[in-house]
Amino acid sequence: MSVRVPDSATVAEAAKFLGSGGLVVLPTETVYGLAADAANEMAVRSIFIAKGRPSDNPVIVHCRDLAHAQAVSGLWPPGALELAKRFWPGPLTLVVPRSNVTAPACSAGLDTVALRVPAHTVFQQVLRASGLALAAPSANVSGRPSPTRAADAAADLGDSILILDGGPCAVGLESSVVGWPDGRPTLLRQGGVPVRDLEAIVGPLANAAPGDRPLAPGMKYRHYAPATPLRVVAAAALRSLWEVERRRSTRTAWLVSTESGLRGPDVTVIASRHDAAGWARRLFAALRDADAGGYDTLVVEAIPEAGLGAAVMERLRKAASS
Ligand code: TXA
Ligand code: MG
Secondary structure, eight states: OOEEOOOHHHHHHHHHHHHTTOOEEEOOSSSOEEEEETTOHHHHHHHHHHHTOOTTSOOEEEOSSHHHHHHTBOOOOTTHHHHHHHHOSSSEEEEEEBOTTSOHHHHTTOSEEEEEOOOOHHHHHHHHHHOOOEEOOBSSOTTSOOOSSHHHHHHHHOTTSEEEOOOSOSSOSOOEEEEOTTSSOEEEEOOSSOHHHHHHHHOSOEEOOOSSSOSSGGGGSOOSOOSSOEEEEOHHHHHHHHHHHHTSSSOEEEEEOGGGOOOSTTEEEOOOTTOHHHHHHHHHHHHHHHHTTTOSEEEEEOOOOSTTHHHHHHHHHHHHOO
16 A cells, blocks of 8 residues: 555655656645656656646646745746745745756746645645655546545545645645736635735735636636536535425535535535535545545535635536536
C-alpha cells in the first residue's frame, strides 16, 4: 500500500525520492498535489504523463516561504508582494515573471511561473527536508475532481506512487490564481481566497476574458467532471424536482443543504447553505462518492454566491457542463 502516515521517516523518504526525480503525492490545505522537483525538467514532465495532462497547461510551483518564492522567479509586479504577505502560507497562487531556476515544463512555454506557499504542515516539512521548490498540480487524473482525501489520489493515480496521508483537506477547493497579464491584477481562477478579500489588498481585479485562449490555460479544459450527469438546481425548485424524481425508476443522488429538508439513503447533506466554507471542504469528496454510487444522475443544490460560494458555484457549473 502506497498511502502512508507522514511521520519523520516517511517525510525524509519523500524528500529523498523527490530529490532524485521521483513523484510524490502530498497534502495541501486546498487539495492533494502531485509533486516533483520544480528544477528538474524530466521530473516535471513525468507529472504531465502521470496525470494525462495536456502539455500546454502549466503547473504551480510550491515554495517554503515568501523569500524562497522570490528567489525562484523574476521581478514581481506591483501588488504581488502585498498579496503574498497577506495570504501566504495559504490558498493563493501568484503568476509572476519566470526565471531560469524553474524547469521550462513548469511554465509550459509561457514566460511566467505560478507560485504558491502552501500552509499544510506535511507539505511544509517536505519542502524544508528537500530544500526544493516543488511543482505540483492537483493529484487527480485530468478531468476528474481534485482529490481532497489521500484515497481519492490513490484511486486516480494508482498504488505504485508514494502518497503521504495528511487527512482531509481543510479548504477543499484549489487556490485562487491571480496574474498580471496586461499589467493589471487579474483573477485567473476563483479559489480558496474569496475575491472580496483579494480586492481588499489590490483593489478591483480584472476578470480573465473567457474564450479559446484563456489566461490560465487550465481553464479551457473540462474540469471537476463526474462521470454521472450532474444538474445544479435552485433551492426553490428542489422539492418539486424531488417529488417528480421519486415517481421515476431512475436513481438520483442528491447533494443538498441542511435547509433543504431532504433526507434519505440517496441524500448527502453537505452543510448549511450559508456555510460556503463547509460546501468547499466537502464538495469534491461528495461528488466522487456519489459518482461511485452507480447513480443515473446527480442533483446538486445551488448555494448563494457570497464569499467562497462563488468558487463553489463556478466548480459546479463546470461539473454540470457537457
Ligand atoms: O490549490 C492548488 O492550487 C492546488 C494545490 C496542489 O496547490 N494545485 C492546483 O494545480 O490546483 P492545477 O495544476 O490543478 O491548477 C493550476 C492552475 C491551472 O488552471 C493552470 O493553467 C494555472 O493554474 N497556471 C499555472 N501556471 C500558470 C501560468 N504561468 N500562467 C497562467 N496560469 C497558470
Ligand atoms: Mg487541477
